[in-house]
Amino acid sequence: MSAMTEQSGGPTLPQRRRLVTDIPGPRSRELMARKRAAVADGVGTVMPVFAARAGGGVVEDVDGNSLIDFGSGIAVTGVGNSAEAVVRRASAQLARFTHTCAMVTPYESYVAVCEELARLTPGDHAKKSILLNSGAEAVENAVKIARYHTGRQAIVVFDHGYHGRTNLTMALTSKSMPYKHGFGPFAPEIYRMPMAYPYRWPTGPENCAEEAAAQVIDQIGKQVGAANTAAIVIEPVLGEGGFIVPARGFLPTLAAFAKENGIVLVADEIQSGFCRTGQWFACEDEGIVPDLITTAKGIAGGLPLAAVTGRTEIMDAAHVGGLGGTYGGNPVACEAALGAIETMRELDLPAKARRIEEIIKPRLLTMAEKHPVIGDVRGRGAMLALELVKPGTKDPDPAATATLAGACHRAGLIVLTTGTYGNVLRFLPPLVIGEDLLNEGLDILQDALSRL
Template identity: 85%
Template sequence: MPAPQAVPAALPQERRLVTAIPGPKSRELMARKSAAVADGVGTVMPVFAARAGGGVIEDVDGNSLIDFGSGIAVTSVGSSAEAVVRRAAAQLADFTHTCFMVTPYEGYVAVCEELARLTPGGHAKKSALFNSGAEAVENAVKIARVATGRQAVVVFDHGYHGRTNLTMALTAKNMPYKQGFGPFAPEVYRMPLAYPYRWPTGPERCAEEAAAQVTDLIDKQVGAGNVAAIVIEPVLGEGGFIVPAPGFLPRIAAYARAHGIVFVADEIQSGFCRTGRWFACEHEGVVPDLVTTAKGIAGGLPLAAVTGRAELMDAAHTGGLGGTYGGNPVACAAALGAIETMRELDLNARARRIEEVVRDRLGALREACPAIGDLRGRGAMMAVELVRPGTKEPDPRAAAALAASCHAQGLVVLTCGTYGNVLRFLPPLVIGEDLLREGLDILGGALARQ
């Protein structure tokens, strides 16, 4: 399998530190942020970006940072991919907005055609476009409810689905996503997830036992005939990059199918080549009824979608789906450029190569570092779960300290997880292997100093 190479970029593809992190210009801008931006809007690093491309971010002080975050899995094709910039710029010159619900345009239709081709299953499909992942999930629930005439929605422990009122209700983690923002939307039921590392009887029995628990709880406490949708991330994102035990997703999808429940795959973080397939549910041959997408779809511009079986998508009355900015023409042009890049560079293969490199290096680090309790993920969506050595007790302080050490050395990494103890790695799929390995070297050194 070919090693990934950096795409041509205006920025030198190198780590370069010319000031401390953060530098003086970033500190000045952070002071302005504190005065002008609501405190509820946080930042991972107090570093202000000036340019970005390939596998690096250049800050306002001239530091060049290795990017293992991709704007939270958004810039999979890089932050300034040629096809994205070219197509978006051409669209900007023509018009920025008409509202598709007033005077439609071809780009929206073309994106929906691509989604019909790319998403799993050979059935007839249609799509509706929105602005954010949370909007996509909320509209998937709307579609499922109107199509089934039911109200209940089943979600899972450790799941994250957004920050709107309904999607906060669907999200498992309280802080920072839900604290103080209730009351939340009703008719949401949370079920146990097949979390191999933390399953009480071990990973071998995890899928079977978890699926049995889920179906039993639905039958007894909700009633399958009351459930409109089961919503799940095929690889959980904010909840800790958990890959459900093999066999769990197919079991839940089969149960949904048998009871007329709409099975919704939330592929917002895991979609568009991130896991080495176009969509993560393909790893187990699961064909969802509806798929929600956002993040990596448009190379950094705001776009999201619900794609699914045509008869389900057509269940909503005319005018029941939409939004003023949904499917903005510039964002649609960017999405077509991102998909073009994914195909031309075979970013699925690159994601698989990134996984090989990361697993090899982090596997060796895990052997030497008892604080790494678990190494998991798919493709370029990898993570380590940090625990107190000799136990499975989550260690969020270690995760925070490790991230801070990486940040100080010019490596952008993110934490996540219900317990805040997971370090996740989401490099752009176009990152050069030299930068990838240098970033892993920095991580290894930070671990050794813990």
């Protein structure tokens, strides 16, 4: 990876960490004061640093500090910020028109994105898509479609799952604070099942897949009834719940159960999709072919776009006019998505994600051997995490997690915390990051662990 990355319309952005002030610097502190005065307090901030430019594997702040990016805007900028093809195609579209509404006068790029999704998503069956603005919209529409297609109402979701912040997707989401607390009542007919969480399974990881799947199937039968279940909605690798990789065998058993009972299997690939786990989609790891797949985040190189893609007979179930939205599939975002997919293919970003795992995971495992605060190392590709616990136990240690993240931030490394218990440090670097930056970021993490 070059030490410089091209930025459209401006000079190259050096691919190095550089600290010229404390983190946050004076300009960021000034802007944070303005934010507190003008922006609702409910909009949180992970790192009180204001961005000025970004590209490759770095974010440059308004004080001139250059920070190593292990967050990718929460798995959005997998192709990097201002990727050449994204900027070129989106800029050209801006000059043509910004909006007509795809439901009024459609445009080719909307169709082209749907054609790409049909090619890229798992399965060789006939597929169609709808385009939307956000991951929550995608999940909500997947539920609408599944209910219409089956004529059923019940939706099955899982412990530690996260699906969005709208009323329905809050109901689907497992964690209360900060996502659901105080915002109820929530949508009905949502049923939560155990997740095959290997690190925390009571009888050990070797029994996790079989026992968890048996519990889920039993509970659906007792509490819901398979004949009443419209959809099973699951993240193939859980995101906000703590980067949990379900025990192998769990997802195939659920997929078989869904197929046997006419239940729509919805794979929520909003955080795990588009090359992030070393494959185009995480469900490919165990050969899962979902009936519907929801995507967003990495789909358009940083522009807001989301999709539901699925079997034609399911996607076509809803009446004309029942699906859509004013901004869904905005033409600028569609062109950005085509540019992002072009970049993913040209640079073989699934392979780059696997290479990132080859660099990061062994070092995390070595850190775990030295630091008993690390209870688990997990993830795939460029979606990796540490779960922190009180040494000698499996008791979550969110305080240590926050301290570790803060130390990384002050040293110029952007990292994110996550997890139901707030005790997981997650790593989501851009898939185009240079290996030197990866290793430097890991050096910062190692140093912060040593001082923890």
